[in-house]
Structures are given as C-alpha cells and as structure tokens.
Amino acid sequence: MNLLLKELRHNPLLWLLVFVPAVLAGEKLKPDAHTLLFVLSVLAIVPLAALLSHATESVAAKTGDTVGGLLNATLGNLTELVIALAALRAGQYMLVKASIAGAIVTNTLFMLGASFLVGGLTHHLQEYNRVSARVQAGLLFLATVALLIPSAVSQADSAGGAAFTQKLSVGLAVLLIAAYAMGMVFSLKTHPELFASAESGEAGPAPWPVGLALGTLAGVTVLVALVSEVFVESVQQAAVAFGMTPAFVGFIVVALVGGAAEMASAFSGARKNRLDLSVGIALGSASQIALFVAPVLVLLSYAIGPAPMDLRFWPGAVVMVLIATMTASLVTTSGRSAWFVGVLVLMVYLIFAMTLYLLPPRA
Amino acid sequence: MNLLLKELRHNPLLWLLVFVPAVLAGEKLKPDAHTLLFVLSVLAIVPLAALLSHATESVAAKTGDTVGGLLNATLGNLTELVIALAALRAGQYMLVKASIAGAIVTNTLFMLGASFLVGGLTHHLQEYNRVSARVQAGLLFLATVALLIPSAVSQADSAGGAAFTQKLSVGLAVLLIAAYAMGMVFSLKTHPELFASAESGEAGPAPWPVGLALGTLAGVTVLVALVSEVFVESVQQAAVAFGMTPAFVGFIVVALVGGAAEMASAFSGARKNRLDLSVGIALGSASQIALFVAPVLVLLSYAIGPAPMDLRFWPGAVVMVLIATMTASLVTTSGRSAWFVGVLVLMVYLIFAMTLYLLPPRA
Amino acid sequence: MNLLLKELRHNPLLWLLVFVPAVLAGEKLKPDAHTLLFVLSVLAIVPLAALLSHATESVAAKTGDTVGGLLNATLGNLTELVIALAALRAGQYMLVKASIAGAIVTNTLFMLGASFLVGGLTHHLQEYNRVSARVQAGLLFLATVALLIPSAVSQADSAGGAAFTQKLSVGLAVLLIAAYAMGMVFSLKTHPELFASAESGEAGPAPWPVGLALGTLAGVTVLVALVSEVFVESVQQAAVAFGMTPAFVGFIVVALVGGAAEMASAFSGARKNRLDLSVGIALGSASQIALFVAPVLVLLSYAIGPAPMDLRFWPGAVVMVLIATMTASLVTTSGRSAWFVGVLVLMVYLIFAMTLYLLPPRA
Secondary structure (H helix, E strand, O other): OHHHHHHHHHOHHHHHHHHHHHHHHHHHHOOOOHHHHHHHHHHHHHHHHHHHHHHHHHHHHHOOHHHHHHHHHHHOOHHHHHHHHHHHHOOOHHHHHHHHHHHHHHHHHHHHHHHHHHHHHHOOOEEOOHHHHHHHHHHHHHHHHHHHHHHHHHHHOOOOOHHHHHHHHHHHHHHHHHHHHHHHHHHHHHOHHHHHHHHOHHHOOOOOOHHHHHHHHHHHHHHHHHHHHHHHHHHHHHHHHHOOOHHHHHHHHHHHHHOHHHHHHHHHHHHOOOHHHHHHHHHHHHHHHHHHHHHHHHHHHHHHOOOOOOOOOOHHHHHHHHHHHHHHHHHHOOOEEOHHHHHHHHHHHHHHHHHHHHOOOOO | OHHHHHHHHHOHHHHHHHHHHHHHHHHHHOOOOHHHHHHHHHHHHHHHHHHHHHHHHHHHHHOOHHHHHHHHHHHOOHHHHHHHHHHHHOOOHHHHHHHHHHHHHHHHHHHHHHHHHHHHHHOOOEEOOHHHHHHHHHHHHHHHHHHHHHHHHHHHOOOOOHHHHHHHHHHHHHHHHHHHHHHHHHHHHHOHHHHHHHHOHHHOOOOOOHHHHHHHHHHHHHHHHHHHHHHHHHHHHHHHHHOOOHHHHHHHHHHHHHOHHHHHHHHHHHHOOOHHHHHHHHHHHHHHHHHHHHHHHHHHHHHHOOOOOOOOOOHHHHHHHHHHHHHHHHHHOOOEEOHHHHHHHHHHHHHHHHHHHHOOOOO | OHHHHHHHHHOHHHHHHHHHHHHHHHHHHOOOOHHHHHHHHHHHHHHHHHHHHHHHHHHHHHOOHHHHHHHHHHHOOHHHHHHHHHHHHOOOHHHHHHHHHHHHHHHHHHHHHHHHHHHHHHOOOEEOOHHHHHHHHHHHHHHHHHHHHHHHHHHHOOOOOHHHHHHHHHHHHHHHHHHHHHHHHHHHHHOHHHHHHHHOHHHOOOOOOHHHHHHHHHHHHHHHHHHHHHHHHHHHHHHHHHOOOHHHHHHHHHHHHHOHHHHHHHHHHHHOOOHHHHHHHHHHHHHHHHHHHHHHHHHHHHHHOOOOOOOOOOHHHHHHHHHHHHHHHHHHOOOEEOHHHHHHHHHHHHHHHHHHHHOOOOO
C-alpha cells in the first residue's frame, strides 16, 4: 500500500484515479448525463491503463524472460481489449471495428510520429537499431495485410455474401492467432537477440512485489471493465453533443484513451534518445492489435456477442490502415530520425483525424 | 538412355512418369471420368515439368553463358506456358488469367516463403546477396505494375469499354516483351555481375549430352501439351467434385502443378544455405510470367484463341498480385531471413488460398 | 543585354523565343486557329520556362543560402503554377487537376527514368547519396498520401458529399502549406547537410547580375502568363484535332511543357555522373507540386476561380500518382542505378501515357 502511495506521489497521472469512483457514482446517480459520464470515463480510464501497464511489467519482471515476455505481449493491450469487449457485449460492432483499425493507425502514426518529434526536438539526429525496426515493421505489414484481406477481397468482389465473409473471418482469426503464437516463439525462444533492445524494461520505474502486482492486475482489470461499460454506453450520445462523428470517436478518441499509458512510455524513451524503445512499443503494440486483439474479438463474438462479428472493415478504414503501416515501414527502414520526419508522420495522422471529423455520419 | 534410367533411379519424382501413359489411356477409355483424369493429369505433369527443367538446364550448360541464359530465361516457365496455351485454345480465358496471376502469387509467396521456412529450420539466420535480390524485386514490382495497369485503370474508370481494354492490352503486350528483351540484354550482356550468384546452375545434377537434352525437350513438350489438354478439359468438373471454386483451381492448383519443378530446386537451394539461388528462382520466375508468358498469351490469342484475350484481371486477383509483390519487395530488402519470415509469407499465401477456396462461384 | 545575347548564342533552346511574339500575334490575327495556336504556345512556353529557371537561380545565387534556397523552392515550379492559374481562371478544373497529377507523375517517372537512362548509357553503374534520396522520396511519399486522401476516402465512401470534400480540401491545403513551410525550415535551417549535394547549383551556367535576373523574372512571368492563356484556350480543341484525350493533354503534354527547363538540368546532371542533382530535382519538384502548388491553387480558387476547387482527383489519376511515388521510393532506396532501371521506370510512364491516349473521353 505504501508503494502504491509512493507511486501516486511520483506519477501525477495517477491523481486522475479520483475519477474512477466519480464515474461509477455518476452512472448510478445520473445515468442520462451522457456527456458528463463520457468525460469522466475517459479521465478514469487513463490512470487505470497506466496502473495496468505498470502491474503487467512488474509481474513480467519477476517471472523471468520467457514467461514475462509472454505476459507483456499478451496483457500489453489489455485496456484496448477490455474496452472492445464492453462494446462487443453491447453489440456495437461498428465501434469495435473502428477501435481496432484506430488503434493500429494511432499506434503507428501518432505514437511513432510524436516519438520522433519529441526526440527530434532535443536531439539533432537520432539513430536506432534498424534491423529490429525492420523485423517489426515487416511483421506489422504482414499482420495488417492478413487482417485486411477479407475487406479488400469482398470490396473488390461483391459476389461474396455475408456467409462467405463470416466463414473467412473465423478461419482468418484462427490463422492470425497461430501466427501470433509462432511470433512469440520466435521473439522469446528462437531469436530473442533480434528484439533485444526494444524489450529491455529498465527504463520504467522500479517493479512492484508480485503480490501487489497481481492484486493490482486483477482489481484494476475489473475497474477498467466497469468504467468501459459506462464509456461505451455514453460515447455515442456524447459524440453527438461534441459534434464528433462515430467514426472519429472510434478511430481517434478510443484509441488515444486506450493507448495513453503506452504513449507515455514511448515518448519518455524518445526524450532519453532511446528510440529503439519507442519504435518497439509503437510497432509492437500495433502488431498485437492486428494479430491478437482483433482475432480474439472475432472468436469471442460467437460466445458473448448478440451476433457473430466478421473482419470486414469500412473501406475508408482499410485505406487508412494500409497507408499507416506503409508509412511506418517506409519511415523506419533508414534507422535514423529527425524532427521533420515526426512532423510528416503526425501530419498524415492529422489529415486522417480531420477527414474523420468532417465525414458526415452515414444515414 | 542409360542416363535417363540413372536419373530415374536418382530422382524419385520421376517415378510419377508412369502416370503419363495412364492419363493418355484414361482419356481414350473413360473420357467422362473427369475427377480421375484430373488427378492423373496433375500427377503426370509434375515429373514432366521436372524433366523439362533439367533438359533446359542441360542445353543451357552446353551452349555457353549468353545463349544458355537466354534459353533458361525463355524456357524456364515452359510448363506454365503450355498449360496456359491449352486453356487458351479451349477459350477458357478466366482460367488463363487466373493461372497467370496465380503463378505470380505462388512464386512470390509460396516458393519464397517455403524456401525461407525450409532454410530457417536448419539455419539460424540466413544471409543472401541483397543487391541482387533488390534488383530482382524491383524488376518484379515494375513488371507487375505494368501488367496490372489496365485492370487498375479500367476498374477505377468505368468509361473505358471493351475496345479500349483490347487495344491497351495489345500495346502493353508489345511493351512488356520489349522490356523483357532489354532485361535479357541487361542481365546477360551489360550487367551479368549483378545476377551472378542467382544463375549459377552448379547446384543441379550433372547435365545431359546435348542430343539427349534436345530430344527430351522436344518430346516432353509434346507430352506436356497432350496432358495439359486433358487437364484443362477435366479441371472444371473435377473442381466441382472436390468442392473447389474455379478461382482456387486456376490460382492455386494450376500454379502449384506448373511450378513443381522450380520449387524443388528452390527448396533444395534453401536447405543448402544458398538462399541466393532460391530467391533468384522465385522472383525471376514470377517476373518471367509477368513480362513474357502473359504478353505472349495475349498476342497468341489473336492467332489461336476463339477471341482476343485482354489483360483485365478480376479485381480480387489485382489485390492479391499487388500484395504478393509488395510482400516480396519488403521481405527481400534486408538480405536476411529466419524461419518466422517464411511463416509470415506463407501465412499470407494461406489466407489467399483460404479466401479463394471459400469464395462463392460467380453466377 | 549583352549577357542575354550571349545566353542566346549559348543555349539553342532560347531560339524558340521567336515563338513568343508569334503566338501573341497569332492570337490577335487568327483567334480560331486553335491547332496552330496550341503548337505555337507550346513552342513559346519551353524557352520562357528555361529563362525563368535561370533567372530564379541567378537571384538565388546572389541572395545567400537561406533566402536563395527559399526562392528556388518557391519559384522552381513557377511555370507550372502560372499555367495552372490560367486554367483556374478559365474554370477548367479538370485540366488544373490533371496537370497537378500529371506533373507529379511526369517528374517522378519521366524525369527520373530518363535521367537514369541518360546517365546509364555513358556510365556502367551510377551511385548517388541514398540518405538524401531516401529523405526526399519519403517526403514525396507522405506529401502524395496527404494530397490523395480526400480522393481515396471519398472514393471508398460515397457518403461524403460535395460540402464535405470542399471543407476537407481547404483544411488539407492549409496543412500542406504548413508542412511545406516546416520542410523549408528543415532543409534550409536545421538540417541543410542532409540535402547538401542535391542543391548545389554549380552545374548550371554563370549567374546573371541581380538587376537583369529580377527584370527577367518579372517580364518573363508576364509573358508566360499571356502565352499560358492562349495555351489553355486552344488546348481542348487542338487535342481533338490531334486525336488526344483531354486526360492525355493535362497529364502528359502540359506536364512535359511546364517541366522542360528542369528536365534539361536533370539530364545534364545525369550525363555528368551527378545523379544526386538529377534525383534531387526530380523528387524535389514533385514534392513541391504536391505540397505547395496544389494547395495554393485550392486556396486561390476561392479568390479568382468561378467556383471553389476541391482536391478530389479522377480515380485513375489516384492510381497513377500512387504507383509513380511508390516506384520512385522503391527505385531510389538502393542509391545505385544502371540503364535498365531507367528503362523500367520509363516503361511505367509509357504505359500510363498509352492508357491515357487510348482512354475514350468521358461522355
């Protein structure tokens, strides 16, 4: 408990934890104040995500390299997964899919671009391990291609009906999870040296004792789940109130909220001239969404959703995800970065955000 | 003849030659047993392709570097060409186009991916000449772009009618063959050093005497032509019997059957840690399909087909070919490979195959 | 004046200046001889563009590195800008957009490809600074992506109406100009060393005195504006007379005419084995069109055009621009070139030109 308090004093982000009881109380007292509940739930998720991330790292640090790497890789996007599950249970498949595509775009463009910019403002030219970045960008590219094939083919060919897309999505989900498992064997067992610098956790604060970490992990996950439910319920009405389109909310707002904790780590790495860390977090997290979170959601939709969910994305989302991963591939092949590279990558993100913000809602 | 028998004992694949008389006899005795004839013709084409490939290499080895390279480059995809010609004469343009696109996809994804996997299972990290791989991947990329432009433009713009596509396809065929001829001047005359390691034929078995080789070349080509006719006639009905869509047959089955001999060489190169050879065969063979086989078929359709054939591909095929060549470009730029790279490339191929298998046939 | 005469004797291109009075006289005397006026205006624009380019370089050489770089970057595509402004005032938005897309395609494919070919015919293998080429190709890729997003999204999603595209285009234009300004800070102030060799102007002829240069700049700009008006008025009817589609005229003819002066510099650099210069001119000029000329035209359409112009391109143009910039990225990453690379890049351009030439005009 002492450690938790010390952490609180150390990390101003955690003061936001006060919004967790606030949002839960608000939900009971004013269930119709959607805009208020939306704002409160966003403010509550951010510190919970930070706690979750730190707890995962602490457990990982104690359990040795392989199990730890496994945990980190599986629980790293736990916040995104829990939010998406809440949307899945509510049957809001458009929101689920938008948040999957948005998380990939936000991680590859915003997290990467802002890391380059933040790093470039204090360092003239930054170099990073381009072999490792290339392996990760390649993995991400192939993962995205795999994820988008049902959309691309069913878009190109209207002959395929809903039954076709559904069967294809399930088969694909199984393949993606298999690829993810093999990727873990690759990065943790057979070729850990290729990923070495990107996974060194030493940049973070001191790890917690396992008991505290496990308890925090369990307790905070429950809290994230509760708050996510409020978030998902209120987000649509709040969006209308703020003049935001549903596409903008799913793509930008959910993705920024869900990834806040990882972004903090990535930016801190960039400032310390450890771009390997930033690139590893950004690309690794995006791959994980494509290879693990997305297929798990497809399979779980059969168990907990009102209807099966497929992997057919809205065409504009396909374009954005493809451009995002191609940009990431292109930008990371050189192993060097300067502030303007960050500006250009952020500009692409800004253009996407502007497009989604202006896009008229579909009838 | 002795040499041929020695070859038979040495190469278990050639035992399949027994299916050549079987399929020709079957065609006479049971012309309606489509499924049986399909299976027999597949089993017969594989060893014939292997013989053809060895005969070509033997002639090439005897005729000196330039003429030999020319022969190798022109006859390397003879099997694919003969099968496609049989389909062309039968007026099955969907099958011809599917087999062109499928051969590019299969060579770049399956042959390359399986080579990386096979090599990676016995070698931790494999390095290969990345300059040569880059030249070949660039050539393949540009060749594919050229091949796909009529589809891309006519897809994007419905204003172009059939007459437009036909004129464009003929003009394009002439340009592609001119580029192919100049590519040969480049790789054999002016810059052979860039392609050096990829074309050293020393990994294969001892060459045959020229007389035997030329005789085999002529005789086996006739046999392939005869068997291909049975194959093309039976493939559609057999596909229905096996529950395969026509797209799957053209893309996957024909391409795997036609390329079996080259795959054997590529995998054997990978196992011997000579990935240069494997990458050269995979990318070179794919370029050849795009730059030589496809335009020759377009031009020949005016002479032997029931109607002119254009180069407009089914939109899903365009997507797959583009992704395949982009994957090949991306994967080969680093000049390094490990087993997981192979797994990812194969996964993309598997996803394509699954999509085509599930795709409902068009009405 | 002596200098101007010396220049005339030195540079045979300038003899074409005789067509400037010819076209202006023709416009007065035979305003309906569209074909004649078209040919005369093309012949008149080429030498004016060369003078404009030399005058800009002369002013730049005298004003020091930063201001000079700024001038060069802003006025480098003055000819294209003036021609597009004439078309904008005439309300010919199809022609304006075709000339924007065409200038990007022509600079990246024709100028780059012909430079590689011209250089490769006299040098076996040419090496150039690949770091600088990569920065420029990356900048161009991201610029193009930004420029094409409205088309891609509105194509993929028909929900967006005209109002949406218009708002998006204006927002985008502001973002692009901001990116362009920051790019100038980057290349001239904070990281000039990355662009060093590409911007050394020493390959050109001796600079003029500032007075002459400024006078030429002002006078020639007026002349280009006058001739451009004749060009824009006559181009449509002349196209019909020559059997050219409007798309072909905008994409190919206008782009080749407008970029003639830069092409002469790029080819001369290639012949002197200074490919850095050629690559810098080709990619830099293409980026400038996307990041500066295009957004300026969008914003100016509110002031001088009959109606606001948006950034939605004809789908076939989107495909061509994307392929062109991807080709440029791919081809320049290696930092090496040989004649066949030029042939392949030119082949892609030739295929585009053939497609546009054959494309039936839209009803």
